Structures are given as structure tokens and as C-alpha cells.
Amino acid sequence: MADNKTSTTTSGTGPERLLDTERFNNLVRGRYGYVLYNTNDVYVGRSLEKYGEYSEFEVALFRQVCGASDIIVDVGAYIGTHTLAMSALVGNSGRVFALEPQRVVFQTLCANMALNSVVNVECLQVAASAENGRLLMPDIRYDIEANFGGICLRGFDKGRPISTRRLDDLIDVPRLRLMKFDVEGMEHEAISGAAGLIAQHQPILYVENDRREGSKDLIELIMSMDYRLYWHAPPLFNPDNYAGDDENIFPGVVSINIVCIHRNANVTVETLPEIVDPASHPLDSQDGHGWR
Numbered sequence: 001m002a003d004n005k006t007s008t009t010t011s012g013t014g015p016e017r018l019l020d021t022e023r024f025n026n027l028v029r030g031r032y033g034y035v036l037y038n039t040n041d042v043y044v045g046r047s048l049e050k051y052g053e054y055s056e057f058e059v060a061l062f063r064q065v066c067g068a069s070d071i072i073v074d075v076g077a078y079i080g081t082h083t084l085a086m087s088a089l090v091g092n093s094g095r096v097f098a099l100e101p102q103r104v105v106f107q108t109l110c111a112n113m114a115l116n117s118v119v120n121v122e123c124l125q126v127a128a129s130a131e132n133g134r135l136l137m138p139d140i141r142y143d144i145e146a147n148f149g150g151i152c153l154r155g156f157d158k159g160r161p162i163s164t165r166r167l168d169d170l171i172d173v174p175r176l177r178l179m180k181f182d183v184e185g186m187e188h189e190a191i192s193g194a195a196g197l198i199a200q201h202q203p204i205l206y207v208e209n210d211r212r213e214g215s216k217d218l219i220e221l222i223m224s225m226d227y228r229l230y231w232h233a234p235p236l237f238n239p240d241n242y243a244g245d246d247e248n249i250f251p252g253v254v255s256i257n258i259v260c261i262h263r264n265a266n267v268t269v270e271t272l273p274e275i276v277d278p279a280s281h282p283l284d285s286q287d288g289h290g291w292r
Contacts, residue, residue, distance in 0.1 A: 057234030166193035205260035
């Protein structure tokens with residue numbers, strides 16, 4: 001997976017589209033290889049089309065803590081932008097499990113692994129949860145503009161059934177370095193279903209926490225597992241992006257995540273604010289604008 005910039009890219013134009021199509025999927029060559037993406041996606045798709053990458057500051061954090069031979073679980077992998085980066089980080093001696101429940105999105109995830117001849121990633125079309133069972137996936141129109149990576153699957157009374165699985169029953173590994181959770185408000189359920197894995201391997205947890213509702217319970221759950229937690233709010237725009245494009249189309253937009261380090265881990269966090277009060281949240285001092 002090459003990291004060389006394409007000669008066709010100029011500032012403001014973005015990476016070259018590689019498919020001549022008017023349908024919603026297109027293809028670019030990005031920082032971590034070829035990426036099939038939905039042109040109607042307002043965050044991931046727009047970022048890939050403009051910059052050839054997505055949320056590179058999150059990847060930079062993964063790069064600090066992961067390396068060759070590590071095992072990673074990517075829960076809520078979406079189309080695999082981070083999965084491709086993780087695959088490159090751990091190499092062929094490592095392994096990545098990528099979970100994505102949306103059928104059409106899952107097909108794109110698999111396509112992106114195949115396009116880059118990735119052999120160290122196992123893609124699974126399931127929703128991580130606290131219980132094994134099923135939930136209903138609503139019908140989603142992918143041909144209109146939307147944030148397809150921001151769809152919460154909880155509470156629908158009609159749709160296509162998909163499997164929910166406890167990660168404790170799904171993943172059996174000899175070691176585990178990192179678990180990334182981006183499951184749109186279902187992080188508490190997903191982590192509850194991974195309590196055994198977490199207790200056994202004490203991995204670093206990288207957890208989206210961009211909703212006030214449920215944040216306190218989520219933080220208290222992870223703290224009860226003997227973890228220290230830190231806020232991480234990386235901006236979507238990377239000035240040193242793959243395309244060399246200095247136009248910021250996401251001004252002031254950041255993601256809200258928590259970095260969780262087990263107290264037994266030999267990891268030092270110096271630059272991120274530690275969470276002391278589980279009831280506190282960055283949105284308490286914001287009007288909600290600028291948070292993805």
C-alpha cells in the first residue's frame with residue numbers, strides 16, 4: 001500500500017477519480033491505497049474525494065501505539081479507511097478484525113480490502129452488542145446525500161434483520177493490542193459484550209463518545225474495568241493531507257473520542273486531558289456546532 005502522492009493531484013482539486021460513472025460509488029487512490037467510497041457521504045466520502053484520506057489524526061494516534069504483529073479489532077469499520085491503515089501498521093504477521101453491519105457498506109469494505117490485496121483483515125457483517133441476537137436494519141438510500149457512517153441501529157421496528165454478536169463469543173485471539181469502537185451510540189452495548197476480551201488482554205480502547213446521552217454510563221463502565229480515560233478531539237482536516245490541498249472544507253469540525261489505557265499498561269499519556277468526572281463532556285461547553 002503505497003504512500004506516494006499521485007502526480008495528477010493539485011491543490012484544490014483532490015485525488016483523481018478513477019471510475020467514469022455517474023452512480024454513487026467512485027474510486028480514488030488515497031494515502032493507504034485504492035478506496036471505493038460513496039460520493040454522497042458528507043464526511044468520509046467528501047474527505048476521501050478532496051484529500052485522499054479520512055481523519056488522519058486518529059490514524060496518527062494508532063500509529064503511536066500499534067506496530068508489526070499486533071492484533072486490532074475495528075468495531076464499526078464502515079468502508080475501511082482506518083482498516084486499511086491498521087492493516088499496514090500490523091503487517092502480514094498481524095491481524096485486523098473489521099466489523100460492519102450495513103450490508104451495502106460492508107460490501108464496500110470488502111471491496112476495499114480486495115482492491116488492495118489485503119490478506120491480514122477479516123471482515124465480519126455483524127453488529128457488536130451485549131447479547132447475541134438480531135436487530136432490524138432500516139432501508140437506507142445511498143443515492144442521496146447523508147452521513148452514512150453516523151446511522152444508529154437501535155430502535156427500529158421494521159427493516160432487514162442483521163446479526164448481533166458479543167465480541168467475547170466472536171473473537172478468539174492470543175493477544176489484542178487495540179479495540180476501536182465507532183458504533184453510533186451503541187458503544188456501551190458493544191463494550192459490555194467484550195468484557196471478557198478486555199479483561200484477558202487489557203487492550204487500548206479507542207471509543208467514540210460524541211453524545212451527551214449515555215456518556216456518563218459509558219465512561220463509568222470503562223472505568224470499572226480499571227482503565228484511565230482521556231478525551232481526544234481530533235479535527236477532520238489535516239493540513240498535511242495526502243492530496244496536498246490546503247483548503248479546509250471542515251472548518252472547526254472535530255470528532256469526540258476517548259482513549260482508554262489500562263492501569264497495568266506501560267503507556268504514558270502526556271498531552272490529552274484525563275477524564276476525572278464521568279458526568280463531564282466536551283459538549284457541555286459547546287452548542288453542538290463543530291462536532292461530527
